[in-house]
Structure formats: structure tokens, C-alpha cells
Amino acid sequence: MAGAVPGGGGADGPSPATGPGxxxxxxxxxxxxxxxxxKTYTMLEDAHRAAAAGAxxxxxxxxxxxxxxxxxxxxxxEAVPTxxxxxxGTTFEDLDLDxxxxxxxxxxxxxxxxxxxxxxxxxxKRYEDVREILAAxxxxxxxxxxxxxASLGDQVAAITHVRQRETLPDSFLAKEADEVxxxxxxxxxLRRRIAEGRVYPEGRIEAALGGFFREDRLTPLRELxxxxxxxxxxGRRVDEAGGTDxxxxxxxxxxxxxVLVLAAxxxxxxxxxxxxxxxxxxxxxxxxxxxxxxDGEPPGPRLAELREVCAALALPLRVERAATGRxxxxxxxxxxxxxxxxxxxxxxxxxxxxxxxxxxTLQEIMDRLPWVDFIVVGDPARRFDPEGxxx
Numbered sequence: 001m002a003g004a005v006p007g008g009g010g011a012d013g014p015s016p017a018t019g020p021g022x023x024x025x026x027x028x029x030x031x032x033x034x035x036x037x038x039k040t041y042t043m044l045e046d047a048h049r050a051a052a053a054g055a056x057x058x059x060x061x062x063x064x065x066x067x068x069x070x071x072x073x074x075x076x077x078e079a080v081p082t083x084x085x086x087x088x089g090t091t092f093e094d095l096d097l098d099x100x101x102x103x104x105x106x107x108x109x110x111x112x113x114x115x116x117x118x119x120x121x122x123x124x125k126r127y128e129d130v131r132e133i134l135a136a137x138x139x140x141x142x143x144x145x146x147x148x149x150a151s152l153g154d155q156v157a158a159i160t161h162v163r164q165r166e167t168l169p170d171s172f173l174a175k176e177a178d179e180v181x182x183x184x185x186x187x188x189x190l191r192r193r194i195a196e197g198r199v200y201p202e203g204r205i206e207a208a209l210g211g212f213f214r215e216d217r218l219t220p221l222r223e224l225x226x227x228x229x230x231x232x233x234x235g236r237r238v239d240e241a242g243g244t245d246x247x248x249x250x251x252x253x254x255x256x257x258x259v260l261v262l263a264a265x266x267x268x269x270x271x272x273x274x275x276x277x278x279x280x281x282x283x284x285x286x287x288x289x290x291x292x293x294x295d296g297e298p299p300g301p302r303l304a305e306l307r308e309v310c311a312a313l314a315l316p317l318r319v320e321r322a323a324t325g326r327x328x329x330x331x332x333x334x335x336x337x338x339x340x341x342x343x344x345x346x347x348x349x350x351x352x353x354x355x356x357x358x359x360x361t362l363q364e365i366m367d368r369l370p371w372v373d374f375i376v377v378g379d380p381a382r383r384f385d386p387e388g389x390x391x
Contacts, residue, residue, distance in 0.1 A: 025134040026178040029113070030143045033225035034218060036199035037185040039143040040064070040111055044073035047109055047141070051077060056106035060133070061095035063111045067198065077109075085118040094118050097129045100138075107139045114148035114168040127172050134176065144168060146225040158370030159220050160212050173232060182229040187218035220371040223341060227257070259287040260342040262333065263317075265303040272348040272377045273306070277313045279344065279375070288316050288340065292332045295321045329361055334368040346375045
């Protein structure tokens with residue numbers, strides 16, 4: 001799956017050494033949700049096609065990660081010699097920025113955009129090297145995983161239990177990227193690749209599959225990659241259209257966000273549903289209303305009124321039964337969110353202990369879905385109660 005972000009990009013202005021009329025390079029980003037999905041492989045395949053078509057293309061730095069299939073694709077491509085840095089008795093290989101600038105190729109491949117450079121480098125981060133290459137007039141093709149975007153650090157840590165040390169400012173992609181290629185792969189296929197030894201050596205396979213690469217962690221990471229690609233495309237199109245009313249947004253907004261309203265079939269639901277509709281309208285995305293009750297219990301006493309409110313707002317009302325037991329409702333809601341790729345969940349701030357979303361149950365749902373944004377909708381009528389006890 002690929003998404004092109006047209007126009008814009010490049011450095012903020014011409015390099016002082018290049019003079020007026022200088023063309024800044026264009027940035028193409030291969031974005032994935034995890035190591036092993038094929039970002040570098042796809043970039044190298046595209047590079048061979050471009051070179052065969054006559055492009056002046058060089059490899060500035062590509063990390064093959066000892067993967068035979070990726071290493072094989074480096075054959076036949078011109079490579080700028082890398083820089084070797086010795087630190088604590090170990091030799092590290094890194095991009096030689098000055099050598100790349102001297103070569104001044106039409107296209108430069110620079111892997112791992114969020115990489116931290118070795119001490120003593122002119123720039124602390126590789127994306128700063130890329131900015132210099134773009135300013136000098138070369139196009140850059142690069143790779144990055146969604147978990148390295150700085151704004152997603154908390155979400156990624158909650159999903160994977162790993163805090164990413166190497167991060168990239170979101171603004172760099174928003175301002176510089178001319179094209180974003182989403183390199184996508186079903187989580188089960190990525191796990192199969194890992195199990196076959198195509199991503200990590202044998203000694204790391206078991207730990208990878210049981211840790212970061214568990215399917216319940218890969219799925220939300222994949223959703224993040226889809227959403228961020230859509231947002232990058234959306235942002236560029238809005239900039240070009242000159243405002244937020246561009247009809248082009250319709251193509252990407254449903255991928256970026258989806259709202260779910262939790263309704264208990266009791267007083268206050270109508271307010272939460274209307275708020276959910278307003279939020280979905282502001283996000284230009286779809287919304288659902290979900291009513292869940294434990295199996296064997298009657299539905300909420302105001303379910304008929306809830307149906308009327310949903311019908312008036314043209315919102316689908318889903319009525320589901322949950323398994324009996326303490327975790328039944330939480331499991332049902334979490335399954336629905338995963339199945340329908342929900343990004344925002346709304347629930348009412350009710351004090352009725354009978355409501356399924358109250359207290360520990362809502363917290364349990366939140367714990368099950370750490371990558372989802374939760375919004376608790378208050379009751380405006382209570383603002384006039386000085387004791388805070390409500391009407």
C-alpha cells in the first residue's frame with residue numbers, strides 16, 4: 001500500500017552555496033510499522049528500477065541487518081563509502097555526509113531516518129544529515145518505522161512495553177516529505193517471516209516472537225502506521241487546497257480516525273451520543289454507538305429512546321451481548337474496538353453503579369486498549385451544584 005504526498009518538501013530555502021534558482025531535493029519516505037515488513041527491501045527494488053531507467057542513484061547508507069535477501073539487492077548499485085568510527089574498541093559504520101555531498105547524485109538512499117549518529121558527527125541525528133542532502137539538491141529516499149515518531153512515544157510504550165530511544169520529530173516528515181510509501185504487511189505474515197529466520201538470526205527469534213512481535217502488539221502498531229500515513233497525505237493536501245474544507249480529505253479521513261460511543265441504554269446516553277457525533281464530524285470520520293449488556297440481563301430501559309437519537313443523527317447502533325462474568329463487558333468492547341479499528345472511545349461520566357462503563361470496568365477497557373484515546377463526557381447540569389452531588 002502506498003500513499004503519495006504531493007508537492008512541498010525539501011529544505012526551507014536554497015543552500016547558501018547554491019545560489020538563486022537552486023532546486024532543493026525531494027524526500028521519499030518508506031514508512032512501516034515494525035522491523036522486517038520490507039521497507040529497505042522495497043526501497044532497493046525501486047532503486048534498481050530507477051537506475052535501470054537512467055537515474056544517477058547512489059547508496060549513501062543502507063543497513064542490511066544481515067538479511068540475505070536485502071544484502072543481495074545492494075549488488076549492482078553504486079555506493080558512497082561509509083565512515084568508520086571506533087568507539088570503546090568497537091568499529092561502527094555510519095553515513096559519510098561529506099562524501100555524499102561531494103558525490104552530488106540525483107538520488108541518494110539513506111536508511112533508518114531516526115538513527116542517532118556516532119559521537120563526533122557534524123549532526124546529532126540522521127534526519128539532519130538528510131536535510132543537508134536535500135538542501136544541496138539531491139533527492140533522498142529513506143526508511144522509518146512509525147514507532148520512532150516522537151509524538152507517539154507514550155502510545156508505543158503502552159502497546160509494546162518498550163520505550164523508543166531513537167525518535168524523529170513529526171514536524172520533519174510533515175514539512176519535508178514529498179512522498180510517503182506505506183510498506184504494509186499483515187502481522188501474521190511478519191511473524192511467519194521472523195519464525196523462518198528471515199528477519200533475525202536464530203538466537204533472537206523466540207524472544208522476538210514472544211515480546212515486541214506479539215500479534216496483539218503488531219496490530220495496533222500497524223493501525224498507527226495507517227493513521228499516520230493518512231494524516232501526512234491529508235496535511236499536505238489541505239496545505240495545497242488552502243484550507244480544511246478540501247473534498248480530498250474524504251479519501252483518507254475514515255482511515256485516520258473512527259469514533260465509538262459506549263451507551264448503556266440509560267439517562268444521559270443521548271448527551272454522550274450527540275457529543276460523539278460532534279467529535280466525529282470535527283474529525284471528518286465515521287462513528288458507531290455500542291450498547292453491551294451481560295448475557296441474561298435485560299437491555300437498558302431506555303434502549304428505544306437511544307435508537308431514536310441514533311436514527312436522528314444517522315448513527316449505527318450496535319447492540320451486543322457480553323459473556324457473563326466480571327470481564328465480559330470489557331472483553332466485548334475491546335473486541336469491537338479491534339474489529340472496527342476504533343481510534344476514539346466516548347463514555348458518560350455517570351455515577352450510577354449499575355452502568356457497565358462505571359469505575360473499574362471502564363478502567364479495564366482502557367487497560368485493554370492502550371493505543372485508543374478515551375473521552376469521558378461530563379454532565380453540564382452538574383456545574384450548578386455547589387456540593388458536586390448532581391441534581
